[in-house]
Amino acid sequence: xxxxxxxxxxxxxxxxxxxxxxxxxxxxxxxxxxxxxxxxxxxxxxxxxxxxxxxxxxxxxxxxxxxxxxxxxxxxxxxxxxxxxxxxxxxxxxxxxxxxxxxxxxxxxxxxxxxxxxxxxxxxxxxxxxxxxxxxxxxxxxxxxxxxxxxxxxxxxxxxxxxxxxxxxxxxxxxxxxxxxxxxxxx
Numbered sequence: 001x002x003x004x005x006x007x008x009x010x011x012x013x014x015x016x017x018x019x020x021x022x023x024x025x026x027x028x029x030x031x032x033x034x035x036x037x038x039x040x041x042x043x044x045x046x047x048x049x050x051x052x053x054x055x056x057x058x059x060x061x062x063x064x065x066x067x068x069x070x071x072x073x074x075x076x077x078x079x080x081x082x083x084x085x086x087x088x089x090x091x092x093x094x095x096x097x098x099x100x101x102x103x104x105x106x107x108x109x110x111x112x113x114x115x116x117x118x119x120x121x122x123x124x125x126x127x128x129x130x131x132x133x134x135x136x137x138x139x140x141x142x143x144x145x146x147x148x149x150x151x152x153x154x155x156x157x158x159x160x161x162x163x164x165x166x167x168x169x170x171x172x173x174x175x176x177x178x179x180x181x182x183x184x185x186x187x
Contacts, residue, residue: 051084053084063165079117080138080179081118084123087100097129111138151171
């Protein structure tokens with residue numbers, strides 16, 4: 001009985017600290033439910049670190065600043081928000097990379113909530129993968145085929161030469177050009 005009370009007291013104390021301090025842990029654990037079916041369990045969702053979240057440590061601090069500045073320029077010129085995340089095996093594996101990037105896009109809420117005008121670029125040097133998740137409004141002007149074309153022509157050639165910074169900058173330029181020449185349809 002004393003052990004149970006001790007356990008309950010410790011649990012309440014930890015729970016109280018979590019409420020008082022406002023979520024001590026920066027990550028969340030989610031269970032994904034789609035149409036009343038559990039499609040994945042206990043997904044670790046880390047906090048975004050801003051426009052560039054480089055978990056894989058691909059970029060130098062200077063490169064991160066330049067990418068962040070470029071993303072801010074694109075937001076100013078087009079109104080669309082872009083974020084970049086690099087992931088390694090501490091977050092997901094090669095098989096669930098695409099789904100994991102989609103979960104991050106939804107959880108982080110890239111873009112204006114009422115406009116759905118966000119884009120999350122997920123890359124992994126370790127898995128040799130890239131995934132671009134477009135918000136619903138972006139999908140009205142940028143199809144999956146067009147997204148794939150931008151990836152194949154702008155990101156991949158530089159990634160193959162191990163120049164991830166230049167690949168990202170080329171891809172951001174292509175996305176901005178596309179956004180500036182196409183009008184988003186508000187749905």
